[in-house]
Amino acid sequence: MENYPDSYYAENASFLKGTYSQIVDDQECDICIVGGGFSGLSTAIEAAKKGLKVIVLEQHLFGWGASGRNGGQIWNDVSWGIEVIEKKYDISLAKRIWNISQAAVDLIDDRIKEFNISCDKKNGGINAATSLAKLKEYEKNMKYKMKTYNYNKLEALDKQSVEKEIGSSLYYGGILDYGAGHLHPLKYALGLVKAAASLNVSLYERSAVTEINHSGINVEVLTSQGKVKAKKIAVCCNAYIKGLNIGIENRIMPCATYIVCTEPLNSNLQKEILPNDYCVSDTNFDLNYYRLSENKRMIFGGAVGYSLKMVESLKLRTKKQLDRVYPSLKDMKVDYIWGGLIALTMNRVPDIGMINDKVFYAHGFSGHGVAFTGIAGKIIAENMIGEKTKELEAFEKIKHRNFPGGRLFRMPLLVTISSMQRMMDIFNV
Numbered sequence: 052m053e054n055y056p057d058s059y060y061a062e063n064a065s066f067l068k069g070t071y072s073q074i075v076d077d078q079e080c081d082i083c084i085v086g087g088g089f090s091g092l093s094t095a096i097e098a099a100k101k102g103l104k105v106i107v108l109e110q111h112l113f114g115w116g117a118s119g120r121n122g123g124q125i126w127n128d129v130s131w132g133i134e135v136i137e138k139k140y141d142i143s144l145a146k147r148i149w150n151i152s153q154a155a156v157d158l159i160d161d162r163i164k165e166f167n168i169s170c171d172k173k174n175g176g177i178n179a180a181t182s183l184a185k186l187k188e189y190e191k192n193m194k195y196k197m198k199t200y201n202y203n204k205l206e207a208l209d210k211q212s213v214e215k216e217i218g219s220s221l222y223y224g225g226i227l228d229y230g231a232g233h234l235h236p237l238k239y240a241l242g243l244v245k246a247a248a249s250l251n252v253s254l255y256e257r258s259a260v261t262e263i264n265h266s267g268i269n270v271e272v273l274t275s276q277g278k279v280k281a282k283k284i285a286v287c288c289n290a291y292i293k294g295l296n297i298g299i300e301n302r303i304m305p306c307a308t309y310i311v312c313t314e315p316l317n318s319n320l321q322k323e324i325l326p327n328d329y330c331v332s333d334t335n336f337d338l339n340y341y342r343l344s345e346n347k348r349m350i351f352g353g354a355v356g357y358s359l360k361m362v363e364s365l366k367l368r369t370k371k372q373l374d375r376v377y378p379s380l381k382d383m384k385v386d387y388i389w390g391g392l393i394a395l396t397m398n399r400v401p402d403i404g405m406i407n408d409k410v411f412y413a414h415g416f417s418g419h420g421v422a423f424t425g426i427a428g429k430i431i432a433e434n435m436i437g438e439k440t441k442e443l444e445a446f447e448k449i450k451h452r453n454f455p456g457g458r459l460f461r462m463p464l465l466v467t468i469s470s471m472q473r474m475m476d477i478f479n480v
């Protein structure tokens with residue numbers, strides 16, 4: 052029987068999973084969704100709420116992809132910051148995307164409430180600066196966001212305060228964002244599955260889509276055992292899309308990132324480390340992201356690799372980073388280590404859109420998708436059902452280029468760039 056990849060989350064939440072069969076016959080529906088992560092499930096919930104007949108096909112288990120294995124951190128904004136859009140486009144488009152990212156964060160709370168999802172959600176997150184230069188940049192950015200985007204949930208922390216909040220002396224200061232937060236991602240994903248089931252969505256697992264044919268009036272979605280005829284489809288496969296060939300795959304680059312999870316902290320360490328239960332994301336190029344689980348394990352993510360074969364070295368690098376941030380945890384037992392794929396876009400802005408009036412997609416959350424995937428699904432569903440919304444129009448203005456080097460050479464090129472960035476981190480520049 053297929054199971055989730057080994058992780059603390061799977062160990063501690065897979066009992067919440069329902070039983071969903073493989074598709075073995077031919078079916079018809081209004082909306083077919085490929086991919087059963089946050090994006091696909093969110094699209095399904097919104098489409099079903101409008102009374103449409105919806106089918107979701109997931110190649111493994113619901114929440115098997117990044118959605119069931121991530122750091123669980125909830126942040127607004129896009130991965131490299133809204134400034135990317137301001138610089139390349141204009142302030143009005145940046146404000147529209149910013150508001151969408153804010154709505155994405157709110158949507159998580161709405162869904163938890165509406166569907167009574169128990170997923171250990173906590174509020175507050177810290178962006179911690181690993182150099183003085185980065186701290187100055189953060190502080191400048193904070194003032195700008197408060198003024199330009201009216202975002203008033205931020206507070207600057209000096210070195211002493213950040214040390215008190217995080218329990219590590221590594222940082223020069225940071226910004227506390229009261230609007231950020233964290234949750235248990237697999238519990239949340241399985242809560243969304245239950246919500247979709249309650250809205251009569253037909254849910255299939257172990258049903259890999261092998262081909263999508265959209266040249267006729269309807270869309271034909273093929274799997275090895277069964278087939279779906281749908282009026283419209285949403286492709287929500289993110290980094291795991293390999294081989295579907297609908298023309299969007301080269302706009303993303305799958306990258307591996309790893310998480311180590313320690314045994315529960317003892318009561319002395321609990322008082323020192325993250326006493327207010329905030330999550331942390333720091334300014335390393337190989338961003339470290341960490342938080343405590345509901346039973347006080349350290350869940351620490353780091354090391355991004357551009358080769359999926361670097362497993363052992365990435366695991367070691369992640370543990371080394373944990374020891375650097377928290378020397379006091381050096382001898383703690385690591386109970387779980389797992390990895391997953393994120394999908395980067397060239398500009399680190401999600402790629403949400405439509406190929407034609409029957410085929411929609413959302414991917415490329417660039418490691419920043421816990422919140423954004425939910426709103427992406429909502430945007431897709433609204434546009435599948437009615438007229439084009441201003442939210443989709445905003446995303447259509449952002450042009451996504453293919454990664455240079457195509458499928459074969461895009462990875463080596465990024466390895467070179469990231470190695471240079473890593474050197475800059477080591478020398479704190």
Ligand SMILES: Cc1cc2nc3c(=O)[nH]c(=O)nc-3n(C[C@H](O)[C@H](O)[C@H](O)COP(=O)(O)OP(=O)(O)OC[C@H]3O[C@@H](n4cnc5c(N)ncnc54)[C@H](O)[C@@H]3O)c2cc1C
Nearest residue numbers: 086088089090110116117118121122124260391419420421
């Ligand atoms: C280790 C890790 C840590 C992360 N930490 C954070 C974090 O702390 N905060 C944050 O905001 N983001 C984080 N992310 C990113 C975040 O998890 C993703 O952006 C988000 O989960 C993407 O959701 P999704 O539904 O688009 O994709 P996924 O959850 O990856 O789901 C895609 C699904 O599509 C299925 N699929 C693919 N091809 C087919 C096919 N042919 N037929 C049927 N099904 C198919 C896959 O099996 C998969 O289940 C992290 C990611 C990883 C891997």
